[in-house]
Amino acid sequence: MASRFVDRAVIHVAAGNGGNGCASVHREKFKPLGGPDGGNGGNGGDVVLVVDPGVHTLLDFHFRPHASAGNGKQGQGSNRSGAAGESLQLSVPDGTVVLTEDGEVLADLVGAGTKFVAAKGGRGGLGNAALASRARKAPGFALLGEPGEARDLVLELRSVADVGLLGFPSAGKSSLISVLSAARPKIADYPFTTLVPNLGVVTAGDTVFTMADVPGLIPGASEGKGLGLDFLRHIERCAVLVHVVDCATYEPNRDPISDVDTLEAELARYTPALGGDLAQRPRVVVLNKVDVPEAAELAELVRPDLEARGLRVFEISTVTRKGLRELTFALGEIVAAYRAAQPPPTPTKVVLTPKAVDDGGFTVEPDPDEPGGFIVRGTRPERWVRQTNFGNDEAIGYLADRLNRLGVEDELARQGAEPGSPVTIGDVTFDWEPSTPGVAGVLAGRGSDPRLADRSRITAAQRKEARRIRREGLPEPDADTEEDVDDE
Template sequence: MFVDTAKIMLKAGDGGNGCVSFRREKYVAAGGPDGGDGGKGGDIIFEVDDNLSTLSDFRYKRKYAAENGENGKQKKSFGRRGKSLVIKVPRGTLIKDEATGKVLHDMSNDEPYVAAQGGKGGWGNCHFATPTRQVPRFAKSGIPGEEREIRLELKLLADVGLLGFPNVGKSTLLSTVSEAKPVIGNYPFTTLSPVLGVVRVGDRSFVMADIPGLIEGASTGVGLGHAFLRHVERCRLLVHIVDISGSEGRDPIQDFETINAELSGYSPELSERPQIVAGNKCDIADEEAVARFRAFIEEKKLPFFPISAATQNGVTPLLQAVAAKLAALPPIKIFAPEELPQEDFEKHAEREITVTEHDGVYFVEGRWLLNVIGSVNFQDYESLQYFQRVLRNSGVIDKLVEAGIHEGDTVSIYDVEFDYVG
């Protein structure tokens, strides 16, 4: 089954906890803290696999988690890093944030994409030894890995998209000009999923996609084709195939107008894509019908080619025109990442916070604080003031006061530390 959308949940690995340990060796007069750091949690990484053509693997597995980092060990030994999880997807897959619909990455090249970062490992107690704190009996917990819900959308990478009503000859044309083997039958909706084929014209080649037939209302969800309009979005050129003979009892001019209206309804940008019109089944059409349709298309300033996909009559001039047009068009569209909206943490008070104290160090934890820290530039004065306001408005400062903090004590919020000033 062809599956081109999927919603999945990602959970990167948590960082391992730091270790609390002290040296106890024979003949060593003075020991000391020697707890090692926890290992970093594994990332979740997406990679392109050209052996895949659908997202069907994601129908049955919806949750993906990377390995957690190992806890730190004695003798300042670091915990093992968590193993990253690599997820393979077809080339042309878009990775979107489910909550906002924003594009995070376009998997159209061979570059891997880290969709969820593993958490950093916590420090062992050897980091907290000072002249006044020689026996630190605490260590830092590992930072949780990122969690996010994403949507995968497959948009095929094709130079040319074949458009038209069902049973107008799109599959027949693709099968005669390439090695592709689409299903061909004398009934509507023989093509239930997009089919790609490589077409060679002289020393040039391009990828052509047979898109399932569209009908009126496709852009609003009617019929089968609406589910595949997304695959036309990358196409540099559209070849609009019309049954010029009217063998299905439809008017070819009305067919042309209907399909273009659906393109416009789905995406105004798509409706502006360059088009070449092919009047198919001209071998069984009367000359008057061909001349009428040609005049209509030429009035719209579009190239027109009468063809017969079954007999290959007129197909060569069509392919030559397609190759020449592609040479003048920009490359296949690659979707740029979109910036996610920045949450205003000042407006959200009373979030979940925990404060624990060990030997004068106050540890503040709350998963939302990870996002705050990631949004703050601690070298910038205004950004630092924003961070201070968030701590006050969210109740962090009040929690610290309740815990008995004094001026000069150390506050530790994950991988950020500072001295408290009342």
């Protein structure tokens, strides 16, 4: 079966979810209050795109468009953290451009080893050992792991070539690249023989450059006619564009001048996704098939008109190899001059920087779908909601404390929120019960541990008082009297 060339693919990447934290209490003989020892959950794995020189097509993504990284493991007792999820590396060819579905360019991957994190893994949740503090000595809850990032991306291959060959179908582009390099493209005497771009390496003295042969262009290619639009992206990186013109064509209404005008018009209409303007690239016109007498006469006739436009013109024959040496060295000079004009490449530096701190800002706005409701947006509030186990009252109290310290309650009160108003954060909607001083309503038990709120245990002072009463033979006080003494 013949190999297939795929230069565009839509992939669905999903990073791994973070593991949940563990809520555990250390248990050991003769140590009833060993303290919290729940470990943290492991981080989810990333999905990473890596440039591999051995990969030349996006064919693998065409048949396997879904890619998922490993999930982080849950934390365990005895302060054992969960294992991190395994990251997934996907090999892409050199020159791959990563875009969103809307066409926004996210990354241009050029150079072996270049990496791009396509989907970031979720963070693991903290265990109750990491949540312990002087005010909350024995947390009875842990934080949940965050879900990994999941999104659809478009991969487009833009060949990394120095010279791009353009021309009508059967103009002789494939023949030219076959005689100048070791490339062996398909050559036949019918239109659209070339269905995929062909790359060849050409040597001109001390200059070595790559040449790309793209499928033939026809009028309207920039608007999607023929095959040109699908492959014009492969010439976006070229330093020089070569118009290959067939001087021996028998098609009516075609001549070298009109062919060049048509090619220039299509290039002017095409907008490169990587920026720049193809109309500003250096041009070379190649008048091909001059081994045919009529073609040689036509080439001599149109050459002055083309040179009057400032174009360098070469008459060649891929059959007799006439003019190929002059063309090769001329292209080498243009490529060398283009490379010299580019800024020197800067080596990749390894810079150790601390992790970015999440934006602490948030916004509160009225909910358009819920009368009297509000929507809270912000990186930290939404992340805290995702980490909260809403089946645990203490975890809910911890979330409320965090939101209060961030200033969410003050902003809700300032915008006129009342107790019971529906508030939405992320995917969760709840009735607001404020605890801010000066605002009606108090949420009892916020952030408290029910095990520590039990006051039925007799204190040392109470035991001393009870012994004194027994020694002196005094009547023991009733329960109501004890409560009054405690209140005082």
